Amino acid sequence: METLMAAELPQQKAGGGLARRLVRLLRRKRSTAGSVAGGEYDESSLDSSINSLSKLKLSAATLDVLFRNAAVEKKGGATQSAAAPAPALDSASAHAFVASLFAGVSAVKAAYAQLQQAQHPYDAEAIQSADAALVAELTKLSDHKRQFARDPVAAAKSAAVGPPVLAAHADEQRHLLRTYEITAGKLGKELRGRDAEAERARAALADELRAARALEERVHPGRTLAALDGLHLSGLNATHFLTAMRHAVKSVRSFAKSVLGEMRRAGWDPAAAAAAVHPGVPLRHPGDAKFALESFVALKMFAGFHRRDFGLSSLHDRSSYDRRRFFVEFAELKAAPAVAFLDARSSRWSALGEFLRDRYPSLVHERMEASFFGNTAQRGAVASLGASFPETPWFAEFAEMARRVWLLHCLFFTFDSGVGCDSDDSASIFQAPAGARFSEVYMESVSDLDTDGDGGTALTPPGERVVGFTVVPGFKVGRTVMQCRVYLSRLARQP
Incomplete structure (x- = not known):
């Protein structure tokens, strides 16, 4: 007998801690329901409470100990448990009670998410509807708490009489899916808003670039294609x-x-x-x-x-x-x-x-x-x-x-109208042949300074400036001549 009681003490402590956590959770839901009417919502506290409850992993043995210990505490504590054993509780009833509890919590979370969605943009009717749904779900959880506090075994059996466990699990998943849909819609709205901001930023940047190109074109004409x-x-x-x-x-x-x-x-x-x-x-x-x-x-x-x-x-x-x-x-x-x-x-x-x-x-x-x-x-x-x-x-x-x-x-x-090259609206391309005499009208030297054999620089006499080769061809557009760029050489003119 001593060995059995020693083995059950940690479980009693665990069961009592879980019961206290459920009581704290339901009290928090009641305080949240009271704040609904005032328009103030603490999403972080609600989510943390729901998440903490969602992370509970209860086995059949743990559920049995939970309800048995709660019944024992109701009758007078752990001292009387050896003399008056708690009524037997089957695991199916315990699972049914916890399944209904989790379904209720997921319903609260879905109702709260619906309430938050109705506030942005503001919709008075949707807010009232979501607020009523949230209060109703919290009321159900409060009833579960009171039944559990009075008689845990009876509360579990009452839950077993209701919808099957699978139905409770289906309700839980349905409420969670609704919560995720609302969250996805909220994130999609935020994403569209940020896309709109990015588009406005791109438009503003494009305007700034156009203004910068226009300014550069005014300061340095011909350097950009903005003209x-x-x-x-x-x-x-x-x-x-x-x-x-x-x-x-x-x-x-x-x-x-x-x-x-x-x-x-x-x-x-x-x-x-x-x-x-x-x-x-x-x-x-x-x-x-x-x-x-x-x-x-x-x-x-x-x-x-x-x-x-x-x-x-x-x-x-x-x-x-x-x-x-x-x-x-x-x-x-x-x-x-x-x-x-x-x-x-x-x-x-x-x-x-x-x-x-x-x-x-x-x-x-x-x-x-x-x-x-x-x-x-x-x-x-x-x-x-x-x-x-x-x-x-x-x-x-x-x-x-x-x-x-x-x-x-x-x-x-x-610019080419199909008439002669001398027309005002015609265009032509030309280059200087090697050995041609330099012309300041049609040619531009890549360097007006020649390097002599001693490493110094000396200007080539005009009479000796002949073309070595064309670097870039020239153009004639209408009456405007755009000089070709040539490299000058001292080579004699070829016959």
Whole structure:
């Protein structure tokens, strides 16, 4: 007998602690119900109480001890338990009572969530309905508490007489599902609100960027393409073409600089490469190899520029394009992101894709790419029809350069009316041949200072200034001449 009582003491303590926790929980529900009418709700305290109750794991033996100990305490304490044993309680009744208890708690939680939802936005009828439902559920829990306090065994048997345990579990899950639906709706509303805030922030940022570009254009005209925003065909003039040309030339110079950097990392001799590009033209300074490489890139990219199909047989249908068709393509491509025109699956920019596939192999030799990157994967991807273009910084820079040249090409033919080159609305492209005498009207020297053999600098006499090679071609739009950039040499004029 002593052994049995010693073994049951911890269980009595556990059962009494659980009973006290239930009493505290129900008291808290009653205080919460009182605050409902006042409009004040403590969601954190309610959720913590419900969560603490939801985490209870009760076995059949624990439930039996709980109700037996509660009955013993009702009759006079643990001293009388040995003399007067508690009435027997089957586990089914205990489980039925706890199942109904948990169903009631989940109903309270669902009613409280419904009440919170009715407050934002404010709905008086919904608030009254949810408040009544919450009070009703709390009243049921209070009745459970009073029955349990009077006679735990009778309370359990009364619960067993009611709906089956499975029905109580179904009610609990239904109330929990309703709570989750309300929570999901609240989170969805918050998400939509934050999306709206993000959209407003993006719009504000776009406005700020447009204002910054406009300010930069006023301070430094021609440095950005902002001057070409909102352009109309009737308002085109040579200044717009000059702006687009400067951007194209800047991109050509940037890619040539990248080529020079890759050459140096791969151990190539830039001076030897320059000699291969323009043989017979001595460089006045080893650093002038960059001009030869820039000339190589520009002449490759601008080859066939004067033809509507850009010299590509696959684009022969562009020969019938008129000024408006070229202008529409210019306006759409200028606003398109890089991801759009680099998508090989898109047929909208198929003409630009053909231009990329044609110019990349002619500009980047197979041995050059293999030496730079250790393989020719990018070259193979470009050559494969239907395959996506390489997503590498190297090809991205090349593609941006090609896009700007293509934009300039489209804008070029918006000035071409099909009449003579001397017309006010015509356009032409030109370059200076090697050995030609320098002209300040049609040419611009990349450097007016020549480096002599002693390492000093001396200005070349005007009579000896001849063209070594063209770095960037020039343009003539109407009556406006945009000088070609040339590298000067002391070579005698070829007969």
